[in-house]
Amino acid sequence: MKSDRAQERIVKIFREISKHPRPSGHEEKILEWLKGFARKQGWDCQQDNAGNILIRVNSEGASKTVCLQTHCDMVCEKTPEKSHDFSQDPIEVLEDGGWLRANGTTLGADDGLGMAISLFAGLAEFENKPNLELLITVDEERGMTGAQRLDENMLSAEYLINLDSDESDFIIGCAGGERAEITAKPELKDIPDGFEAAKVTVSGLKGGHSGVDIHLGRANAVVLAGELLEACSGGLGSMLASFSGGAASNAIARDAEFTLAVEDRDTLECVIETERDRIRHNFQSADPNIEIKVLEAELPEKCISSGQTGKIAKLLTSLPGGPVSYRTDMPKVVESSCNAGICSFSPSGFSLTLSQRSSNTKRLDMLNNTIENTCRRLGFECTFRGRYPGWEPAGSSDLLGKAEDAFEKVAGRPAEMEIIHAGLECGIISRKYPGIQLISMGPELKDIHSPQEKVKISSIGECFEVLNAILQKIESPVGL
Structure with missing residues (x-):
């Protein structure tokens, strides 16, 4: 034929x-x-x-x-x-x-x-x-x-x-691979007088398949949003109201956004501008069209504390991400990797889904141990599901x-x-x-x-x- x-x-x-x-x-x-x-x-x-x-x-x-x-x-x-x-x-x-x-x-x-x-x-x-x-x-x-x-x-x-x-x-x-489902139920707090709201968006990323494209050095919007959130917490005292990013555990996240209550919006915008320049420089070849914006937002009724906000940011920036190891017999082939696929926070709670892959069962177990220990240290629950063999x-x-x-x-x-x-x-x-x-x-x-x-x-x-x-x-x- x-x-x-x-x-x-x-x-x-x-x-x-x-x-x-x-x-x-x-x-x-x-x-x-x-x-x-x-x-x-x-x-x-x-x-x-x-x-x-x-x-x-x-x-x-x-x-x-x-x-x-x-x-x-x-x-x-x-x-x-x-x-x-x-x-x-x-x-x-x-x-x-x-x-x-x-x-x-x-x-x-x-x-x-x-x-x-x-x-x-x-x-x-x-x-x-x-x-x-x-x-x-x-x-x-x-x-x-x-x-x-x-x-x-x-x-x-x-x-x-x-x-x-x-x-x-x-x-x-x-x-082979497995998923990690990470959750927490942070306590909501009243927002102090004088605070205002700001929404930070991350968009324009290439995304892709978390197995096929993981070695290409592309940015992950959930991780970038975590880095921005970390920069906005701490000394700024920012309080997180909502977070959403990614659409599938096995896709590299292309978009993310979060809303904060902040005491000084001008300082926040300066921090984001500095981070934007750093991120664009780091990904100028692999992901050149990254857009990071600070937008107007409606002030929420409640947020989580700046301390809890910092813990979510620390989690997103501390977990393994991208290629973790390469095969010794084929050095150009990724052996183990981790992808932050879907992340959300709302008054109902926090959740993050990771996709781990490895052609080495022991390496996958080690990767899971690292994830579990990071979650335990920061006060998050972690459950592993759906393991499949290589x-x-x-x-x-x-x-x-x-x-x-x-x-x-x-x-x-x-x-x-x-x-x-x-x-x-x-x-x-x-x-x-x-x-x-x-x-x-x-x-x-x-x-x-x-x-x-x-x-x-x-x-x-x-x-x-x-x-x-x-x-x-x-x-x-x-x-x-």
Whole structure:
């Protein structure tokens, strides 16, 4: 099948997928659409207790079974000026200079395009097509809970091809991870006479995926807001009224803001100006469009004390952030990292969600110990949730050999193999199904988990052409 025709049909399916809201934990609408799509084709479709869907596509005379694995949820990020309800509104998919992107929101190509490719693989007619199991998991972006709860009797495939990679030829390993949820209930105080309110905003950051982009030196808006808050507390006696920043634990925070009650607004503005210059200088290359502003705000009824304000600031600036260590066997690959994903403070309390990743279990435990000790020292509660295992490279395998041969035949060059710091569901699935052989691949995506997310259109057809060649080689290796 010609890749341009396949590409056109895959994009059409992706546009249809994009009409159905699918935030993590609320995938009901896309799941109903997927079940309807399967029924229309006459495919067998089952759903486990976690909500994961398995669609079986049988091919006449096939002797092999391959699982194509994707996830149906997406990270929901938008630009500050964009009005969009991810629980109701469709994603507006635009074509722009050879790329697909969305209008002011994340595109959801992670992993909507993976779903589209797998569904088209089910529809496509080609020689030596194996039986396919299209596994579509839920809630991948919040901690891979769909894969964690996957029915262990669901799959029969010998091979699994994950379609959730962004631009490498093949992924053969990834980091594991966990979330930390940090909370506190500071006591609210009356605001002294003579104080006035000020809102400080941090915006214009690039953001990005907290695994794929964590090594690029980009700023995190939650951390920057913590640095600004720390500069405003102490001698200024500022009292915190509210704080909000970030949208997803696995996305580098692009925006944050906080409101203070201050005795001397002019001094506050001087402090912020000094900090603004420092921050812009530090990130002039990696994140050059940072905006920090002091705005008018309505004076709140109550705030927390300057001492409690300082503790929140100290927490945000003391926790590990960004890359923590690099692999000794591959010095350019991040081994462990920590990302401040979502932070909020209101009269109901304080909360901060971190995403920790590591390809080394002991390093992850050490990272968690550092986080826990920092929280305990400053008087915050800390709970760890959603640990998922990494995916250790298997070395050589029958599937990897077939994939390498198929790629070289299609692309005319040897395939590049990569181990990534981002998390994939392969590690979880391989533990549930010992002996299953896995690889991961996908089209070329950029800036995932941000409103700048885009996919190179030509890479969609190229990806399917390689996938098609792998599937044929699995079913009938002789002569291919």
